[in-house]
Amino acid sequence: MISGTLEILIKLQDLEHMLEELNSPEYLNILKESSGLSDEEAQEKIQESIESLKKEIEGLKKSLPKEIVRKYNRLIKRYGRAVVPVVNETCLNCFSHIPTSFLTKSGELVECPNCGAFLYLPIPDKEKKS
Amino acid sequence: MLKELLKKEHLIMNMQARQKDEALEELVKVLKFPPDKERLLLETLKKRESIGSTGIGKGIAIPHARSVVLDKVYLVVGRSKEGVDFDALDGKPVHLFFMLAAPPQDPGTQYLIALGKIAALARKLVKNQDYLNIDDPDEFIEYLVKLAEEE
Numbered sequence: 612m613i614s615g616t617l618e619i620l621i622k623l624q625d626l627e628h629m630l631e632e633l634n635s636p637e638y639l640n641i642l643k644e645s646s647g648l649s650d651e652e653a654q655e656k657i658q659e660s661i662e663s664l665k666k667e668i669e670g671l672k673k674s675l676p677k678e679i680v681r682k683y684n685r686l687i688k689r690y691g692r693a694v695v696p697v698v699n700e701t702c703l704n705c706f707s708h709i710p711t712s713f714l715t716k717s718g719e720l721v722e723c724p725n726c727g728a729f730l731y732l733p734i735p736d737k738e739k740k741s
Numbered sequence: 742m743l744k745e746l747l748k749k750e751h752l753i754m755n756m757q758a759r760q761k762d763e764a765l766e767e768l769v770k771v772l773k774f775p776p777d778k779e780r781l782l783l784e785t786l787k788k789r790e791s792i793g794s795t796g797i798g799k800g801i802a803i804p805h806a807r808s809v810v811l812d813k814v815y816l817v818v819g820r821s822k823e824g825v826d827f828d829a830l831d832g833k834p835v836h837l838f839f840m841l842a843a844p845p846q847d848p849g850t851q852y853l854i855a856l857g858k859i860a861a862l863a864r865k866l867v868k869n870q871d872y873l874n875i876d877d878p879d880e881f882i883e884y885l886v887k888l889a890e891e892e
């Protein structure tokens with residue numbers, strides 16, 4: 612089970628990545644190419660999505676404790692991300708080693724001891740590394 | 742690149758879903774993730790649709806998202822002969838889904854490149870609707886790969 616706060620943080624981070632993607636020039640090209648929309652139409656479409664997305668992000672933040680939001684915003688500002696996966700016992704934000712004692716805490720709200728990012732720890736057994 | 746992502750075990754030849762959320766659920770289920778992971782990916786995909794449909798028109802949709810819970814890029818292809826109501830840009834039912842999901846730290850933006858390739862493939866697919874007439878999964882994948890590689 613994933614703790615409620617961590618779950619909201621993961622959703623928030625996923626939306627943040629979505630926003631980044633919508634803002635990228637590649638994305639505009641992909642939309643134009645696939646849909647046949649004109650440049651103007653595609654830009655308008657993306658702009659609408661960005662506006663709704665920003666509202667979603669603000670809404671989700673309201674459901675978190677203020678202290679967590681402050682920390683989240685700080686991380687986003689500093690690193691461009693706040694919630695990162697741990698792969699091969701490594702924090703994918705700062706690439707420092709995550710102590711083994713942390714790895715059993717999958718689902719709990721845990722911060723990287725080095726950079727402070729919220730960690731998404733792999734769910735045991737089904738995520739064995741190949 | 743699409744060739745590596747197109748897998749028979751990630752292909753649904755005849756989707757059961759008729760509605761948007763059901764379709765996303767059916768596509769995600771194919772990946773056989775643990776429940777938490779499945780739910781979080783599904784919610785992100787649904788959120789993406791809620792801010793603007795990925796139904797690009799002419800029967801094709803490309804639901805896509807990056808999520809912290811993923812460890813690599815996944816592509817699920819689903820076909821529906823009857824069509825799914827997906828709020829597409831042209832309002833028409835969707836017959837072919839390319840669901841692309843990737844981890845956020847994706848190196849070299851493999852995800853955006855794959856998305857671009859799928860978009861290009863989609864444009865070729867709508868010219869004739871042959872994809873509705875192939876019923877053998879291997880043949881179906883072969884058809885997509887061949888079309889994707891054509892200039």
Ligand SMILES: [Zn+2]
Pocket residue numbers: 702703704705706707723724725726727728
């Ligand atoms: Zn770190």
